[in-house]
Amino acid sequence: MYRLERILKKEKRLKLKMKKILEYTSKKPLLIESYIDHTFGYNVLVRNQNIEIIEFNQDSIFNINVYSNQKKGSSSSSDLSYLSMKNTFKSACNIAKNSFIDRYNQLPEKKLLVTNPKNLFLLHVDNITINQAINLVINTEKISLNYDKKIVNSEGANFFYSITIKIIGNSLGLLSSYCSSLYSLSNGIIAKNNDGMQRDYSYSINRNFKKLKGPNWIGKKSAKYAIRRLSPQKIQTTFLPIILSSNISKSLFFHLAESISGINIYNKSSFLLNSLNKKILPDWCSILEDPNILGGLGSKPFDAEGVKTKRKFIVEKGILKTWILNNYSSNRLNLKNTGNSGGIHNWIIINNNRSYSFKNLLKIMNTGLLITELLGNGIDLITGNYSRGAVGFYVKNGNIQFPVDGITISGNLKKIFNNIKYISTDINVNSKIHCGSLLIEKIHISGI
Template sequence: MNIFHSTNVEEQLLKEKIITILSLIKNKVENAAITIIRTTGININIRFGKLENIEFHNESNLIITVFNKNKTGTVYSSDLSMNGIHKIIEGAINISRHTTEDIFSGLPEKKLLAFKIKKINLFYPWNFQLETVKNLAILAENTSFEYDKRIVNTEGSSFDAYITTKVFGNTYNMIQAYHTSQYSLSTCVIAKNKHDMQRDYEYSFVRDIKDMKSPIWIGTKSAEKALSRLSPTKIKTMKSSVILNSDVTAEILLLFSMAINGENIYKKSTFLLDKLGKKIFPSWINIQEDPDLDKGIGSKPFDNEGVKTKFRYIIKQGILTTWLLDNYSGKKLGKLSTGNSGGIHNWIVTSTLKINFNGLLENMKTGLFITELLGNGINLITGDYSYGAVGFWVSNNRIQYSVSEITISGNLKDLFLNVVNISNDINYKNSIQCGSMLISDVQVSGI
């Protein structure tokens, strides 16, 4: 089944739409930026082998921002008809008339814009049959049930497929576009024994369907993870070495990205306010941002403001080298945009210490292996954190049993500096690519 529109034709039509909007805006405002995002896709949910629901997506989003005498107006709409376009233009202009003047508003400098873009392979369309993808989800769930009789229930399996065309234009005569595809398959099951019930899940998220993990692998891993959490043990309050699995490591590094975001910098609402050019990680850690990775989850040729994305070091030999700036925060701080309007682009965490996950366990010997964080326990101003956690106790270099009702707490400054090692079990499922992380001296609260 080919549910996807012809992207080349779509791109041309959307570019023509932006050219029309720019011509209508001309002489009414000083500058403007227009974004059109077109998404087509499908979502299928299965439970107990039966189709629960299927959703088709065919959406268009138009964003117009106008700049007029240091005043800004932005309007969002899903109506791309000419009548709708006239209304959204007038709406944006009217909003700009009633906003406060701000000398930092406006388009980015021309030299930063992506008038020419590099080809990045992010688009892998797949002409599938509905029955095929339904069977993928069913197989993942069935594999979990067949793995062990203690898998007694399911929260279901799902398959998603989307393609997106993004077109951007502004009054500096920049008009560019790119296409992406994404596919995901997941299942979540519940394990039960005489005394306990536990749930867990597994998923695969890719640009190219050929890279997706098999439904048998996903179903097996989901079952194994749920079973491993049965009959957890409580542990005493202590300071302990901790291993964060690759998913949790990505969560922690996402907090780091928020702490160096330009908006938090100029508002002075981050614990890393005075850390630019200073060491915040061990010297053997580098974090590179590479927006040009083929198939990268965070890859894009330009950011939400049309600024060309570039390779850069975020952390070099443990030292913080840059803030993450959009145009507005850059101007507020007297700097140029770093092309990070809309977020980060493929952070690659590298270590000069080469080790696999088993080596990380041997390195720790005894401590806590954390597989999930619970809650939202971060104070970004101070860096203090406190999270509920799920994981396993490790001794004699091996995972021994699951643990529950624990909390980890401390300050992210200390956590970053206390990283002992990072393994090579890299997580490619999101825009932060990092292995599991061993950290010393973490406060663990139990009984």
């Protein structure tokens, strides 16, 4: 399908295109920043053992930012021909002329830019043919459908494969690139008994196909998950401790990342606005951002502005050490650029407390709720107020008793963060946020 030689040749050609357009733009007394993203791959979906989708995709984007007298113009095109790229540049120039002056519109300092990008082993080329992909998803779904008589239907098994080539350059001499791959296998299944139907799913994501969980693991797990949700019960409105399972615990830290992003800080639209160098998590908890994990889902040798990425503590022993900044937000806040244009990289949630297995976490909680799915998005980042629908299981004496649905968990994120008591060792590897299950002290549960 996609051979390594072909991918590397394509990267080289795109890099030459970028070099050529930068040479063209250098004739103007302007500051230029530009990138090319070229992505290609395919998607296969099977439902009830029938092929529903075989989809090939190939997308390209050329984006250019022009800075002129503290004015900025941006333009983009999906046409990577030299003529189109020149016209895109001219459009950006015209936009810049008619834009307002903003003294924070600048390129990153040259000393921050990447020079020799590290090889982070983000590209793993496996020539998985369409027929192989079809067999993979058919087998995954078949294992689920045959798992138990309670399994009655399927939401589909899906295999996704993509390659991305990223080129970046600017008028300060930057011209760098890297390639990455992404594979995923997922399966959604439906179970039924006399009380009704329930659905659940399982999935695996990796940059290396050989490290994906296989059909047997994903098929059985999705079926098992769907069956265990049958015959859910309602509970009374109350306050209870909860455990957020490792497949959803990352969501809390994504809310944290959003609340400390530069744009929300300089717009004064975050409940953590005055929290820099203050305690926001328990003192046994740290967050290390490591963009250089080999093969990591959040690994990058440079950010979206070409700034070299580096390891740093976001939170150290509970203390917030930095905002998440790109060049513009760092200028607005008069702080150092943190190399986070485009968002966060790999976050490792470090537990300096005693380590516990997931089973031990249930025992420690004793009585409460295990939350396995969150619904809706009732988060107000300005106040920190948090309210989301939830699905899970009632736990008593450290043992799961019965499934629960129709509940809402609510509170304030600032309090929720500080009320994290323990993190288990069952780390979810399907995300750039590496976190186990979280035990959170009593939280409001809205039931019946």
